[in-house]
Structures are given as C-alpha cells and as structure tokens.
Amino acid sequence: MAHRFSELTFTPAVESMQQHFGSFEKMQQMRGRMPDFDRLRERECAFIEQRDSFYMATVSENDWPYIQHRGGPLGFLQVINDRCLAFANYRGNSQYQTLGNSTYNNKVALFLVDYANKRRLKILGRMRIHFIDDLSDRLMPVMDHCSETERVESIIEIELEAFDWNCPQHLTPRFTEAQLLERGVINQGDLL
Incomplete structure (x- = not known):
C-alpha cells in the first residue's frame, strides 16, 4: 500500500510539478518505503x-x-x-x-x-x-x-x-519561557 499521506496529497497536479522539477521518481520510491501512517x-x-x-x-x-x-x-x-x-x-x-x-x-x-x-x-x-x-x-x-x-x-x-x-530543514529553533528556565538560560527573576 502507498504512503497514506502522499496518497491523499500527491494529486495529479502535484505529481506534474514533481516531474517538472525532477523529483517524481524519488517521491515514488519514498512512498514505497514509508509506512502507511493511518494510525497514531x-x-x-x-x-x-x-x-x-x-x-x-x-x-x-x-x-x-x-x-x-x-x-x-x-x-x-x-x-x-x-x-x-x-x-x-x-x-x-x-x-x-x-x-x-x-x-x-x-x-x-x-x-x-x-x-x-x-x-x-x-x-x-x-x-x-x-x-x-x-x-x-x-x-x-x-x-x-x-x-x-x-x-x-x-x-x-x-x-x-x-x-x-x-x-x-529551515525550521528556526524557538523556546518557551519554561524551556529557557529549564535550560538555565534565564532565571525566574529575569521574567517580568
């Protein structure tokens, strides 16, 4: 069975763009290796x-x-x-x-x-x-x-x-106050 997420999202228009940019074969191979992902x-x-x-x-x-x-x-x-x-x-x-x-x-x-x-x-x-x-x-x-x-x-x-x-990729790390406190980057007294 194909990778369920890509089955729903790789429409003909998406696959056309994959072919245009040369990633279609790579995506098809990825789909074959990936689990179904239809249950958490x-x-x-x-x-x-x-x-x-x-x-x-x-x-x-x-x-x-x-x-x-x-x-x-x-x-x-x-x-x-x-x-x-x-x-x-x-x-x-x-x-x-x-x-x-x-x-x-x-x-x-x-x-x-x-x-x-x-x-x-x-x-x-x-x-x-x-x-x-x-x-x-x-x-x-x-x-x-x-x-x-x-x-x-x-x-x-x-x-x-x-x-x-x-x-x-391209995800900039951001931290909550609790995470900064936990890591010792800030102290409780630093918070307003």
Missing part, C-alpha cells in the same frame, strides 16, 4: 501530548483556505485513540470561520511544531463539532484539561485520515 503510534501520541499549540487549516465554501492558531496548556490536544484527537473549543472572537468551514467541508489539516527540537507533524483528518449539551462519555475527559470550562462552547473531534513527519 506511541511516538506521535507523545509528541501531540507535549504541544501547547498547533495550526489548523480549513477550506471555505468559496474555496479559500483559512488557517487558525489554537493554543492551550500542554496536552490540551488529546489523543482519544489511535485514529482520533479532540480539544476544547473556547469562545473567542465570535467569527466562527473554522467551525463554519467545517460544516461545508469537514476536511482539516493540522500542523504541530516543536520549535526547540526542530520537529513537526502534519495531520490530515475530518472534523466534527460536539456541542457541550450533547457530549458523549468518550469525549468528557477533554473537559478535564480546561481551565475555564464556562468558556468552552464545544469539543472539536478530528478523525485521522493520515499523518506525516516533516523534515526539520
């Missing part, structure tokens, strides 16, 4: 649980992409099982672009980055909105990571289609 393994679960933010892309009814940053405490994006992720959706700026887009086209892309260690994970999935008054027991643990439960409007569930690890 221990490595991906650990990576996801250590993120405090990610980017999520949707597509609108007029075919324009929309990217939104999501953030929270470590572990706010939770692995429900090897094919499912979920997170609490807080009341924000009241634009509802991501939610609205997902009702038209539920395909989403998540981009998770560990800047300090130059690692990134790309996830393709299908998004479902679960309103608070209609939560299943399976998704209730997501609420345990919420610091302001009164602001939670829904739980967003992402059913995994595929994922892929991205190369670290």
